[in-house]
Amino acid sequence: MAYEVDGKTITADEEGYIVNLADWSEPLATIIAKAEGLEMTSNHWEVVNFLREYYNEFQIAPAIRVLTKAIGKKLGPDKGNNKYLYDLFPYGPAKQACKIAGLPKPTGCI
Amino acid sequence: MSEAIAPPVGDYVPVPRLREGAMRDVKSFKASANHQSALGFPETLVNDWRERAVQRLGELVEGSRALRVYLDSCVKCGACTDKCHYFLGTGDPRNMPVARQDLLRRVYRRYFTWAGRWLPWLVGATDLTEDVLDAWYTYYHQCSQCRRCSVFCPLGIDTAEISMAAREILDCVGVGQKYCNEIIGKVHKIGNNLGLPEPALRNTLDGLEEDVRDQTGVDVRFPLDVVGAEVLLITPSADFFAEPHIDGLIGYAKVFHQAGISWTLSSEASEAANFAMFIGSYAQMVKVAQRVRAAALALGVKRIVVGECGHAWRVAYAFWGTLIGPLDFLDPRYPRPQHICEVTEGLIARGALKLDPSANDDKIVTFHDSCNVARATRMGDRPGGQLAIPRAVIRSVCAHFVDMDPATIGDRTFCCGGGGGLLTDDLLALRVQGALPRMQALTAAVAEHQVTHMAAICAICKSQFSKVLPYYGLPRDMVVSVHQLVGDAIVLGAKE
Numbered sequence: 153m154a155y156e157v158d159g160k161t162i163t164a165d166e167e168g169y170i171v172n173l174a175d176w177s178e179p180l181a182t183i184i185a186k187a188e189g190l191e192m193t194s195n196h197w198e199v200v201n202f203l204r205e206y207y208n209e210f211q212i213a214p215a216i217r218v219l220t221k222a223i224g225k226k227l228g229p230d231k232g233n234n235k236y237l238y239d240l241f242p243y244g245p246a247k248q249a250c251k252i253a254g255l256p257k258p259t260g261c262i
Numbered sequence: 263m264s265e266a267i268a269p270p271v272g273d274y275v276p277v278p279r280l281r282e283g284a285m286r287d288v289k290s291f292k293a294s295a296n297h298q299s300a301l302g303f304p305e306t307l308v309n310d311w312r313e314r315a316v317q318r319l320g321e322l323v324e325g326s327r328a329l330r331v332y333l334d335s336c337v338k339c340g341a342c343t344d345k346c347h348y349f350l351g352t353g354d355p356r357n358m359p360v361a362r363q364d365l366l367r368r369v370y371r372r373y374f375t376w377a378g379r380w381l382p383w384l385v386g387a388t389d390l391t392e393d394v395l396d397a398w399y400t401y402y403h404q405c406s407q408c409r410r411c412s413v414f415c416p417l418g419i420d421t422a423e424i425s426m427a428a429r430e431i432l433d434c435v436g437v438g439q440k441y442c443n444e445i446i447g448k449v450h451k452i453g454n455n456l457g458l459p460e461p462a463l464r465n466t467l468d469g470l471e472e473d474v475r476d477q478t479g480v481d482v483r484f485p486l487d488v489v490g491a492e493v494l495l496i497t498p499s500a501d502f503f504a505e506p507h508i509d510g511l512i513g514y515a516k517v518f519h520q521a522g523i524s525w526t527l528s529s530e531a532s533e534a535a536n537f538a539m540f541i542g543s544y545a546q547m548v549k550v551a552q553r554v555r556a557a558a559l560a561l562g563v564k565r566i567v568v569g570e571c572g573h574a575w576r577v578a579y580a581f582w583g584t585l586i587g588p589l590d591f592l593d594p595r596y597p598r599p600q601h602i603c604e605v606t607e608g609l610i611a612r613g614a615l616k617l618d619p620s621a622n623d624d625k626i627v628t629f630h631d632s633c634n635v636a637r638a639t640r641m642g643d644r645p646g647g648q649l650a651i652p653r654a655v656i657r658s659v660c661a662h663f664v665d666m667d668p669a670t671i672g673d674r675t676f677c678c679g680g681g682g683g684l685l686t687d688d689l690l691a692l693r694v695q696g697a698l699p700r701m702q703a704l705t706a707a708v709a710e711h712q713v714t715h716m717a718a719i720c721a722i723c724k725s726q727f728s729k730v731l732p733y734y735g736l737p738r739d740m741v742v743s744v745h746q747l748v749g750d751a752i753v754l755g756a757k758e
Contacts, residue, residue: 166291166688167291167687210459210462211459211462212456212458212459212462214462214466215466215504215508216504217469217470217473217505218465218466218469221469221473234505234739238738244729246503246504256457258456258457258503259441259444259445259448259455259456259457260445260448260456260498260499260500260503260535260721261455261498261499261500261504261507261535261685261721261722261724261725262456262503262504262507262721262725
């Protein structure tokens, strides 16, 4: 499949994860989110930006525990939990948020 | 992708109404050329696929007396028909184990038996056609290789072996499954299913040390690549990433800490899973398992302990001896791999852990037997240890434990619905429906005993339940790791 951003076609795999990570941009993230039925809010961006920062350092998305801890430190303990993340990304924070952040899909027994 | 819809739970329905072709269009994504070539398989369907498939089938029945017997001996008694969770959940008659087996059996008869060669119409033998190949791909990826049907088969036919053989043939003609083959490629390249590189693993483990210190004030270590440790822990990489898996990992660390056992994880062998079993590839199984042997030797460990992972325990318990043995460098008192549950139970039995079960007083717990553990392995030194030991561990740390319906536990346990290489989003419709029998038993236990949590010892089961429980109106976080319960009940630093 593919996404259209500003007249450019961005290639994605069967599940909607972009193939070339360098293709990512904020407008693209908004479009991927829309395809997932999500409207990006500042809360969504907090998570997406953290995922991208972590990925740049470690070449993989963070463990859910690492993510909740980071969000909790930044936004307070009432947001540093799974429920908050699932409210933002109902299909599951690991996969759905990675898709929007333009990162590869985490694989395995998850 | 088909929409995932949970069937009504209802009362126990022994045999659902047949829904011919109901799951015909539910197909797992196929492996790309890259995923295929990384494992040495043809990148796409080869031109002479028919000849190659028949040849590979011939090699497989030649190499495995068991497979030949399974293909030869079905008498169509029907005992298996209503034993598969995917049939019970979908009503698709092709998900009856006998029908699934027959997809391969008919072709085997056509090319490898006298009657099938000369009188195919009399013995249900069929040519290998494109439609047949397509049906193989579809329905052998709707089998979680859980082997529940084989428990009820009077001839002991093991559908999982047939399903593995079919997937191996498909791979050899260039039709692989994306989920499994991409993952096996990551193990070869990075060392685990997740693709978690060493710095990220170290960062995650450091974070867990900090968390446990913050919560308990005790310095529980999560060691990585420590040469000279006594124990090498081989655990599924989901334990480093997913919920509730990671709480299980914290539990293992607390057990080792409190028992004073020096242990380490390995960045070289940071994966217990061996998906090569799911695709029936012996060569790949050896290659994946070799990382464990190499890491154990490099770190000079004396024992290998396996974390909560169902099929990994089958591979370790039943196959490591052949795949990477002899493990004669291990301490003679622990000559074979041990399951973390048997380690913990042994420590509890000799009073090496101080436990406070009241930490779990807010829970009424039941236990989901994982198919590979329950039906393909043992733990400890007693028959049935694989069923008794996890329960003994839970009872030691929880005051309130109940079992689900006896027809759905032990060696008759129902698959979670996501095993055998099917834990992928593209099969979500199948996974949700296949979970039905377990959800019926769990729902009944909730109603009768007010069960609040279901513990499991398999990464796939935990992820599958986290995903499908909400479809059945049950909370996602109802599923917990057995060692989460242990970890919460251990009184740290209380040793004399």
